[in-house]
Amino acid sequence: DAGVIQSPRHEVTEMGQEVTLRCKPISGHNSLFWYRQTMMRGLELLIYFNNNVPIDDSGMPEDRFSAKMPNASFSTLKIQPSEPRDSAVYFCASSLGQTSYEQYFGPGTRLTVT
Amino acid sequence: GNSVTQMEGPVTLSEEAFLTINCTYTATGYPSLFWYVQYPGEGLQLLLKATKADDKGSNKGFEATYRKETTSFHLEKGSVQVSDSAVYFCALRREGYGGSQGNLIFGKGTKLSVKP
Secondary structure (H helix, E strand, C coil): CCCCEEECCEEEECCCCCEEEEEECCCCCCEEEEEEEECCCEEEEEEEEECCEEEECCCCCCCCEEEEEEECCEEEEEECCCCHHHCEEEEEEEECCCCCCCCEECCCEEEEEC | CCEEEECCCCEEEECCCCEEECEEEECCCCEEEEEEEECCCCCEEEEEEECCCCCEEEECCEEEECECCCCECCEEECCCCHHHCEEEEEEEEECCCCHHHHCEEECCCEEEEEEC
């Protein structure tokens, strides 16, 4: 079975550019989570969706970050404009339910903003 | 608040050595506790979990016991292999809470390197 799919795996961009990260959750899962991983701050939850609806975006660092889930099989995390401090690994995870179920993580997107 | 503290790495061991990675937590209510593993270039995978005090989670030779009296969930393995080299994350989840209060809270991770 395909796991959580993320694209691209690596992204290098210049400061000020728009970046779009993509995620396809496991089929049948109805919750989707976006995380950011850095050396300094560890793994942080940015936002999560349940049944395509954003439930909590309190972890989104600022207005430059936005996330959408137009349907059950696709989500995007957009950064516009990007800054060097956004450099991190961004993970998408999905689960059968909001909190009581195991989360399955994608391989991550390593973003470098120069 | 709710938090997880785990020992800083990196931890470097020789093959067949005994492993302990310490994890302590602070939480209200009765959390479930987890260990996740992240192999190089991959996402996190659930390694083991325990949902109540004195439960022992185990998988692939790894074990951790939920100790409520010491608020700890230390990860152990009797004989590590080179293939165990990875980053290990301790996490908690507050049970009985919906929304964001019921989400996973991760420690910062401990990198383990096992040398042949």
